Amino acid sequence: MDVEGFPVSQMAQNYGNQANAPPLPSIAQANDEENDHENTARHGTLWTATAHVITAVIGSGVLSLAWAVAQLGWIAGPSVLFAFGGITYYTSILLADCYRSPDPVTGKRNPTYMDAVKASLGPRDVKACGILQYLSLFGTCVGYTITTAHSLVAIERAGCYHSQGHHVACRASLSYYMLGFGAVQIGLSQIPDFDQISWLSTVAAIMSISYSSIGLGLGIAKAYENGPRGSLSGIPVGEGPGELSLGLRLASAASALGNMAFAYSFSTILTTIQDTLKTPPAENKVMKKATLIGISVTTLFYMSVGCAGYAAFGNNAPGDLLTDFGFYEPFQLVDVANMCLVIHLVGAYQVFAQPLFAFMESYVSRRRPHNYFINKNFELVFPRGITSQWNLFRLTWRTLYVVVTTFLAMLIPFFNAITGLLGAIGFWPLTIYFPIEMYKRQAAIKPGSGRWYLLNVLSGLCLVVSIAAAGASVYGIYQNSLTYAPFS
Template sequence: MSSNGYMITFGIIEVLFSQIPDFDQIWWLSIVAAVMSFTYSTVGLALGIAKVAENGSIKGSLTGISIGMITHAGTVTSTQKMWRSLQALGAIAFAYSFSIILIEIQDTIKSPPAEHKTMKKATLLSITVTTVFYLLCGCMGYAAFGDEAPGNLLTGFGFYNPYWLLDIANIAIVVHLVGAYQVYCQPLFAFVEKWSAKRWSKSDFVTAEYDIPIPFCGVYQINFFRLVWRTIFVALTTLIAMLMPFFNDVVGILGAFGFWPLTVYFPTEMYIAQKKIGRWTSRWLGLQILSMVCLFISIAAAVGSVAGVVLDLKTYKPFKTSY
């Protein structure tokens, strides 16, 4: 079966949600997405534990997938294992590439207490919960399936009983991705539109807002530039997804390129500047070492993920092969 129909449907939904003007107006969508994330993660974790109990043993090994293992992509070689291991670093990094939305969130929360205090608590809590959940899901999934563990944990359970539990988890994934798309894209939308409004301040196409009354919902302010550019953006991302349906590889690439500069380098440099930390002091050296280690991790993850895409492209036919 082809997944193109699902991708097109997802793109149409995102075109509609992308017309929400501002980041602060999608708070409800963000909450729904977070609840959905907890839902499918909990289901996956519970089914993983149940599968381990059913097997009566823990599958897999400390060294990961076995050389010579036959997968959908062919026999696993030592080179492929190395690329996939590096790609996994990118997938992990992607889970922490939240820095792009931190400033937007801080800009929309109420005070008192001071915004930075609220953000510090929220960031600590979110990182802790994310790490615990992902580690548990990853470890229990590997313990349940071993070398045959799928990229999407839920697909490994097949027609597991109760069926409705898997249905709920898969629906939760779809709803979560709809919300996550908006949470990550709205800051980009806002940046482009603010820059365009300054660049073409006298253009009605770019700056003018028109009121459209919507029954039972009030008045919606439409901006033609926002409508056109956001629609084109969603259409392009949908087309790219259809051209490259390699979820784990693409996630690894995005994580690799976004993790170090946005999550590590810029925050570290801003902290050094704000606290006036002197060069070659112990704290400055510690922060620079941390930054360099994360840079090497990002480079390794990028290499592995790109290699993974290259391997996939050898057996892939655009708009025909489904992954």
Template sequence: MVVESLSPIKNFEIDTYDTDDDGRPRRKGTMVTASAHIITSVIGSGVLSLAWATAQLGWVAGPIVLFGFAAITWYTACLLCDCYRCPGPNFGTRTYNYSGAVKAHLGGMRSKFCGVVQFIYLLGTAIGYTIATPISMAAITRSNCFHKEGHGAGCHTSNNKFVIIFGIIQIFLSQLPDFHNLAFISVVAAVMSFAYSTIGLGLCVATIIKNHNIENTGLIGVKIGEGGLTKSMKVFSVLQAIGDIAFAYSYAPILLEIEDTLKSSPPENEVMKKASMMGIAVTTVFYGLCGLLGYAAFGNEAPGNLLTGFGFYDPFWLVDIANLFVVIHLIGAYQVFIQPTFQIVEEWCKRKWPQNGFIGNEYPVKLCAGIGDFRLNAFRLVWRTTYVAATCVVGMLFPFFNSVLGLLGALAFWPLTLYFPTEMYKKQAGVERFSAAWMRVTVLSVVCLVVSILCAIGSFDGIITSLEKYKPFKFET
């Protein structure tokens, strides 16, 4: 890899033949690439925790909550898809991102609030992936250790070295300029999610056949008194389970950024709705199978993660492969969730300092034959490297951050998934106050607000429990 010339290409100059009508790079996204982005962002390794969530809710409430949030996510996603183009005097103009859509439909103050919530949520998700990926890396080491030393061996290992490896990989990948360059990574990540979910399902079925029964299950899940479970513990576990399922579907914070990668014809909102339907349908099938079959396999003792919580020890090589697929998927998912933050900060800096060469100049870099050229930007290199490094440091410093992420998810779920989409819909469609349509979306928003508050309360319990065992930089499994 060499720099062809020290002469910069100033301010991201782009050949006019390869631009859209607004001067931005021509978009090439399709329903397939958008679906891959959605599946990559939605089907996280959290799919493997749904057996535990089902165990807390039982055979009745578990499926109801799962399919209920699938329907809510699909409905609000359709509302949000229609908000990509501006209403009013600027009708038809692209909004490019979530906060831009809120500004166009609802005004500046709510746009700023949306931007803050979105930034915090995306940052928290990035840190969560920084913690989750090394756990799967370490699980491969532990699986091999269990195979050699026996299932009773501790086989504990520090995850810090895996965080560093993850960070180095992300520093390189984060230099991809924007969402338009992530299609291949998202497709690979989506395939990986199918692969490890399928392996998990296969292992669950094998366990069910081996045990010949599902007696250790119940209509209401784990019962009070079972294993020392108290009433308060039951309440908190149910709230956490509902929160896990609700937030497992959430991709609203990056939906419009994904829609901005689509070609202008056919209309982006129509294609995005089809992609959302495909993504959510595929996700729901895998979520339902993993949750229900995992519960049937392990009953009320279902682990928090089927692969890293060692619901399965053998065949160890298959467990290793599944965890490797999880790692590859989360590497891609991390990029999908941090690109909106990168783009928002970089676009703001370009508007603030349009003549600054450090921010605006790009240098052509010749890559290997057949790959093409790459444009290096000094500000992008420094800023994105710093961001990735910061998420890695926080991940090692606060290894219980997944509990915090649950709280952030609870606080961000309602405004990003319900409030802003329904408010923009009411403004765009001119919905009259107290009409049937107004009542429908308002009641839905209020119900989900209550769910968010309750799940936030449940997350506090997890944070308090984690703080009791907290040791800085002691990230071990």
């Protein structure tokens, strides 16, 4: 999911607040006292919300869009990408009306996505929503480990190609870089409130915009130099060179849908953005305008990157625009883009891991309040009077978490397949199903009415897309694993 650019500290804090609630049948505990929320300073405007939406959406998922467009061709590729933007916008404006309940203008605030789910749908749906969100966070950490390692390998190989020529193999090990990334994350995970460092959001936004813009510029330059490539229908079906069998063709198209869905998987943060808005005017009206502008800008940017990459490489568009060596030169610029991505994801990993850390530590502490290993804190004193609180359970649990995500990344380091799977898992339930169901409940949409049928058809179609994308991504992981030696 690409929510790294939004005030990530606030996002993780809101996720983390859910972790302080009772254990899993009520992961998300809404605060019953409205005054607690009313006292929060809210100074957001249409333009700050729009900026948050744009930086929330644009992230590492943009790098797979050229490949995704190549699987569908010049007609279906941009059309489907545009359709994802339109559907995401529609469900986002439904979600905007659920920030307050039961009335979208005067009702009680729901400052987080799971608060809104609880207010509209009840505890069972909150449990499912919580499980899906935490599963998505865990999967994203695995995906970021894979993506970072690919970028570091690309930097090493770019220097090799530049000095020795493009015909040289220039091999490098993903596993070593994943181990290094994991070691860094083990250290960062022990820093108290790392996810709430104020400048982390600014760095994330600058880095994501930088590498995305470099990818776009390189794609346009290459397309201009060699002339636009590609075909109307994408990769042809057949048995010849550059062709795929019908089964593989359908699987690649479905996996492309998952990659596009991953690029738009940000709905869970919209309620948090809306909670920053000042009133009047009503928050839902401002948020709808901000979402329209933000998703329009993002979709235009996505289509530009995807189409420029496809025009540059045609049906051979790389799975990752920056790491699969469609671009050899200028190698310094490619290195800068990959380093921006690495810097971005080093911090973003912690942003997505911290809510899981907080939830597990809060849950275990409540279950074993007198356990020495779990609850005893040790104070370490450093030079100049600096002190730090350490906890044996926190040290063990967080280290184990990083070890597991690193192990899984080393086991299945397949960028497009993992990206497609993450998109498929999160898109339908979190971007489509819950917003639609919340809106139906709050707006009192009558079963059997025309709008009720239309909303259900939209949800059903998106469910089919998610299932197809998930199946294709799992198949892609299986196919890649046949020729990959883990931990090599």
